Amino acid sequence: MRDTRQEAPRRTRAAEIGRRRTRQRTAVLNALGDCADFVSAQELHARLSTVGIAVGLSTVYRTLHELERAGRVDVVRDEAGGRLYRQPPAAGHGHYLLCRCCFRSRRVDTEVVERWAERIAEGSGYTGVEHTLELTGVCARCQPAVTKGEPPCRQASDRLTDHRTCPD
Amino acid sequence: MRDTRQEAPRRTRAAEIGRRRTRQRTAVLNALGDCADFVSAQELHARLSTVGIAVGLSTVYRTLHELERAGRVDVVRDEAGGRLYRQPPAAGHGHYLLCRCCFRSRRVDTEVVERWAERIAEGSGYTGVEHTLELTGVCARCQPAVTKGEPPCRQASDRLTDHRTCPD
């Protein structure tokens, strides 16, 4: 997730993506909203297909890219460097603690870090300072699985099933 | 950079990489040590070639991968998700503020964040909590360049020239 507060908003209202309301964009937006957790572009595309909604993979990428540019989604990277998107539960950017095993995530309070980051930025001489912060671990539910075998209980490929915010 | 303190070290001494001392590994290790800043596997490979040291690209990747596994390097991801490695100036993991334009980096004090992360980890029910934290901005030296044109003054491709820790 990127903190882009220092960039003055281009429009008065919350940043828009594109200028036309198309079937595809609406679909991607809705699908993203339906996922309580982080999903990759590929996953989102797969989900749409499954439900019978045809949207080109490139369109999914383009849409997510614009959402990211507009600061309308929280972004996180998986182990391989790929991007995972999530519609922020509340306004503004957030940071998460996500399970390396099941990919469920929970938001964490980052007041402390936000202030710390600001302080560092001020004294640095750098402008447009943004930050990325991610916490990963193994949630209680996944611990037994991980303890007996290294391989994560869920691969990126089956990540499209079962996305909920970790209730633990 | 990944905080792996909670994983008990497999060996008594600082983790080793591999079991044989080969010309290639020594070369990669040395080259990495010569870079005061973050470099990608590709860059490191290019640098070695330039100096006339032949090491296969895959070997560079494999070596860096092992170093990462052993916690002997700080890792950061570039915009595209690629990995950038840096030999930690001091023991333990560190976090950086790096210039999006020239890629120079400077370590920042993360006492506050480290403690915060520990606290979050404790109350979460998650085990093996690790964190990733990155600050990016535009350093004073690069500001004029960035102000007049969006494109970064330095591309990943020419990143192999001129690596110094930002003195600003």
Added chain:
DNA sequence: ATAGGTGCAAAAGATTTGCAACTGG
């Protein structure tokens, strides 16, 4: 009508892997 969007296939990159040849201990 027409600029903005879309889909497909091809391109681009970064990283990984299969495998036969090589080598440090």
Added chain:
DNA sequence: CCAGTTGCAAATCTTTTGCACCTAT
């Protein structure tokens, strides 16, 4: 000797692009 390493080429995988064809507005 021989398990650990290496290099090359081929394979993966994710994300981006070129382009001709659509379609909100």
